[in-house]
Amino acid sequence: MLTLGAKTSIPVSRRGAIQIGASAILGMSWDRLLAQAPTGSAKSVIFLWLWGGPSQLDTFDPKPNAPSEFRSPFANIPTKIPGVHFTELFPMLAHRSDHFSLLRSMHTQSNDHGVAGTIGLTGSIAGAVGLDGKPRPGQARPTLGSTVAKVRRMQGGLPSFLVVGGKLHQGKKPIIGENSGFLGASCDPFRLEFDEEKGTRVNALDLGQGLTPERLDDRQRLAGALDDIERKLQKGASPWTEQMQQAYALLLRPESRKMFDLGQETPAMRDRYGRTRFGQSCLLARRLVEKKVPFVQVNWSDHVEAEEDAGDGGWDHHYRNFQIMVDRHGPWLDRSISTLLDDLRDRGLLESTLVVAVGEFGRTPKINEKAGRDHWEHCYCALVAGGGIKPGRVIGTSDARAERPAERPLTPADLGATIHQALGITSEQSQSFGLATGGEVIGELF
Amino acid sequence: MVAFCLAWSLAQVVMPQTGQEEKARQITSDGSFKSHLSWSPDGKKLLFTRIHKGKMELCSVDQLQGSKVEPLVQPPPNTPHFDGSWSLDGKQIAYVHDILQGTDGKLQINIVNADGTQPKVVIPHKAFEESPRFTPDGQKLLWVSTRDGNQEIYSFEITSAKVTRLTQNPGFDNNPNIRRDGQRVVFSSSRYGNFEILSMNMDGSDTKRLTNHGSLDIWPSFSPDGGKIAFTSNRTGNYNIFVMDENGGNLAQITNNRGVNNFAAWNPSGEEIAYISNKNGAYEIYIHSLRK
Numbered sequence: 001m002l003t004l005g006a007k008t009s010i011p012v013s014r015r016g017a018i019q020i021g022a023s024a025i026l027g028m029s030w031d032r033l034l035a036q037a038p039t040g041s042a043k044s045v046i047f048l049w050l051w052g053g054p055s056q057l058d059t060f061d062p063k064p065n066a067p068s069e070f071r072s073p074f075a076n077i078p079t080k081i082p083g084v085h086f087t088e089l090f091p092m093l094a095h096r097s098d099h100f101s102l103l104r105s106m107h108t109q110s111n112d113h114g115v116a117g118t119i120g121l122t123g124s125i126a127g128a129v130g131l132d133g134k135p136r137p138g139q140a141r142p143t144l145g146s147t148v149a150k151v152r153r154m155q156g157g158l159p160s161f162l163v164v165g166g167k168l169h170q171g172k173k174p175i176i177g178e179n180s181g182f183l184g185a186s187c188d189p190f191r192l193e194f195d196e197e198k199g200t201r202v203n204a205l206d207l208g209q210g211l212t213p214e215r216l217d218d219r220q221r222l223a224g225a226l227d228d229i230e231r232k233l234q235k236g237a238s239p240w241t242e243q244m245q246q247a248y249a250l251l252l253r254p255e256s257r258k259m260f261d262l263g264q265e266t267p268a269m270r271d272r273y274g275r276t277r278f279g280q281s282c283l284l285a286r287r288l289v290e291k292k293v294p295f296v297q298v299n300w301s302d303h304v305e306a307e308e309d310a311g312d313g314g315w316d317h318h319y320r321n322f323q324i325m326v327d328r329h330g331p332w333l334d335r336s337i338s339t340l341l342d343d344l345r346d347r348g349l350l351e352s353t354l355v356v357a358v359g360e361f362g363r364t365p366k367i368n369e370k371a372g373r374d375h376w377e378h379c380y381c382a383l384v385a386g387g388g389i390k391p392g393r394v395i396g397t398s399d400a401r402a403e404r405p406a407e408r409p410l411t412p413a414d415l416g417a418t419i420h421q422a423l424g425i426t427s428e429q430s431q432s433f434g435l436a437t438g439g440e441v442i443g444e445l446f
Numbered sequence: 447m448v449a450f451c452l453a454w455s456l457a458q459v460v461m462p463q464t465g466q467e468e469k470a471r472q473i474t475s476d477g478s479f480k481s482h483l484s485w486s487p488d489g490k491k492l493l494f495t496r497i498h499k500g501k502m503e504l505c506s507v508d509q510l511q512g513s514k515v516e517p518l519v520q521p522p523p524n525t526p527h528f529d530g531s532w533s534l535d536g537k538q539i540a541y542v543h544d545i546l547q548g549t550d551g552k553l554q555i556n557i558v559n560a561d562g563t564q565p566k567v568v569i570p571h572k573a574f575e576e577s578p579r580f581t582p583d584g585q586k587l588l589w590v591s592t593r594d595g596n597q598e599i600y601s602f603e604i605t606s607a608k609v610t611r612l613t614q615n616p617g618f619d620n621n622p623n624i625r626r627d628g629q630r631v632v633f634s635s636s637r638y639g640n641f642e643i644l645s646m647n648m649d650g651s652d653t654k655r656l657t658n659h660g661s662l663d664i665w666p667s668f669s670p671d672g673g674k675i676a677f678t679s680n681r682t683g684n685y686n687i688f689v690m691d692e693n694g695g696n697l698a699q700i701t702n703n704r705g706v707n708n709f710a711a712w713n714p715s716g717e718e719i720a721y722i723s724n725k726n727g728a729y730e731i732y733i734h735s736l737r738k
Contacts, residue, residue, distance in 0.1 A: 064639075068616050068617065068639075069616065071639075073617065073618055073636035073639075073640060073641060074640060074641075074662065075639075075640040075660050075661055075662065088640075088661060088662055088680055089662075091680070091683045091684065171548065171549040172549075196477060196478070196499075197499070267727065270727065271726065271727030274724070274727075275477055275724065275727045275728035275729070276479070303549075305549050307497055307500070307501075307502040307526055308502065308526055308528075308544055308551045308553075309546070309549050309550060309551045310525070310526070310546045310549055310551070311549065312500055313497075318550075319551070319553075319574045319592070320574065320576075322618060322636075323620075326662065326664065327481050327708065328479065328481075331685070331706045331724075369573075369592060369595040369596070370573065370574050370592050371574065371592050371596070371597045371618060
């Protein structure tokens with residue numbers, strides 16, 4: 001069974017795929033694979049997608065003077081930014097607050113995961129489908145990573161846009177806005193996943209063929225495997241797509257396989273990121289931007305729900321919010337992002353890598369009757385670091401209960417425009433590709 | 447004080463290092479996230495919650511080093527179940543069972559034989575029911591419920607199904623743990639603005655505040671003789687295990703590493719404390735000896 005991020009109908013022959021693997025890929029340096037790209041302060045983006053919607057009050061915008069039914073039960077701690085506090089669950093990030101900036105006045109247009117997810121990933125509500133099943137007017141826009149992939153092409157089959165994580169879901173409903181839309185399949189995300197038992201999985205190669213990267217070492221075996229695929233295709237299976245071509249080309253390169261292999265890291269480094277799926281995915285993202293991949297998206301989870309709701313650890317905490325924050329999400333997020341920032345800085349990559357951490361919305365300031373918080377689109381936070389943006393700043397403020405922006409309201413479209421700006425993608429370029437989101441660059445970050 | 451704690455913590459919260467606690471021995475090594483630790487009354491087994499291959503389930507492990515982790519409930523349910531605790535006679539385990547309706551979890555309290563057989567519902571889902579704890583005589587369960595619009599601690603008579611509310615205030619009251627003589631309950635509460643450790647009589651009277659610190663104090667656990675309470679605190683910046691007298695005095699820090707150390711559980715002799723820590727990377731069970 002093919003499990004591609006998105007299917008295309010571009011047929012590629014077995015011979016063609018092998019030729020690409022043999023001649024166009026092998027032996028070339030990674031630097032030479034880079035196409036001419038726009039120049040900006042950032043060369044790469046790591047987009048950390050906190051699916052399900054973290055609470056603004058329990059993370060980076062505590063309101064200790066709010067009434068008890070609103071304020072977080074967690075103490076607040078000072079950061080390195082005078083007057084700015086986080087909750088006590090984030091001591092490592094508080095200590096590194098001079099390395100990133102914080103947006104405290106994000107807001108969006110829907111409290112439906114599906115709709116807000118589309119907005120968060122594309123900057124637009126167009127084409128979004130919520131739980132009501134009704135598509136919002138307009139064609140879904142390309143996801144942010146695809147827009148970057150359109151402008152910052154990498155040659156030779158290496159995708160410009162990789163997602164570490166599975167397809168996003170709200171319950172059983174997939175989310176609109178994860179793919180390239182009208183930009184075409186060449187800008188679709190190439191998916192990897194961290195699996196606690198198997199390490200990095202390349203989903204596009206889940207072919208049911210018993211193929212492994214090790215088996216692809218052998219050209220004859222590869223040819224045989226591709227023959228098998230072609231035979232299946234003749235029986236009406238899915239076409240041999242451009243993305244599969246990319247996948248095989250990638251796996252033909254020993255360097256590629258090393259890039260995906262977290263076993264190349266020391267155990268101590270893997271420990272530093274945290275032995276969680278998100279932590280190891282962040283480490284994988286660092287390895288990818290080290291090889292100059294322009295856009296890496298890391299999904300915290302595939303589902304919005306936590307394990308208690310049959311999910312896989314998302315941030316949608318309608319109940320048990322405070323236990324989950326204490327036991328899992330707080331320490332995990334604190335460690336993984338802190339280590340990612342440290343690691344990028346130590347390798348001289350932070351200045352050229354924009355790191356963004358954000359969910360699709362926030363959570364209700366008023367605590368519900370189930371010891372949880374519900375969906376809240378009116379106010380939430382985003383963390384932005386590296387890539388040449390000014391650190392140690394708080395842009396925008398929320399009101400006394402973190403219910404609404406008090407100053408400088410910001411939208412996902414603004415964040416998207418800011419990411420483009422950091423990468424040097426001009427508004428003219430965006431418009432020429434039909435990518436303009438209508439957002440405004442958050443100028444205070446530059 | 448908060449500023450002092452953070453300043454102290456800033457030097458500490460770099461990264462975990464190995465081998466800092468010579469007295470702690472590692473019990474598990476499967477790499478999966480673990481929580482909610484409980485030691486069997488005979489001292490042979492440790493019960494805990496594990497998230498493994500996407501499933502949240504109760505597991506047990508022999509306390510001997512390197513033993514295999516086994517799912518508790520047989521046959522293993524397809525739905526999440528967690529936070530188990532033993533009856534004092536060691537014959538039963540109470541735990542949280544999650545009934546999934548679509549993508550919504552509905553928590554109820556179940557009891558199962560200690561060998562994992564014959565699970566049955568004892569407290570049906572009315573609100574979000576969790577943290578069940580047997581009284582020493584096995585006649586009641588204390589547990590946490592949101593049935594009155596906030597996390598409060600209740601008692602449940604198993605034979606009559608009589609429910610008594612023990613705590614009443616706007617804060618969260620959770621993590622109950624019963625002293626072995628059945629006279630006192632220790633628990634955590636956010637009623638003072640952040641989570642602190644409190645104790646009360648079994649009928650909810652005579653509440654005493656045991657910690658008073660601008661940091662997180664959670665998961666208290668009485669020692670077998672009732673004289674000590676182990677708990678988790680992030681007063682050092684990261685989560686560490688502490689022990690104090692039952693009146694809150696004589697505070698001693700048990701773990702001293704840069705990881706997350708949580709869910710302290712005493713062995714029946716009171717000579718060892720098991721806890722879950724990611725000090726070496728993954729969340730594993732460790733046993734710390736208090737013997738000199």
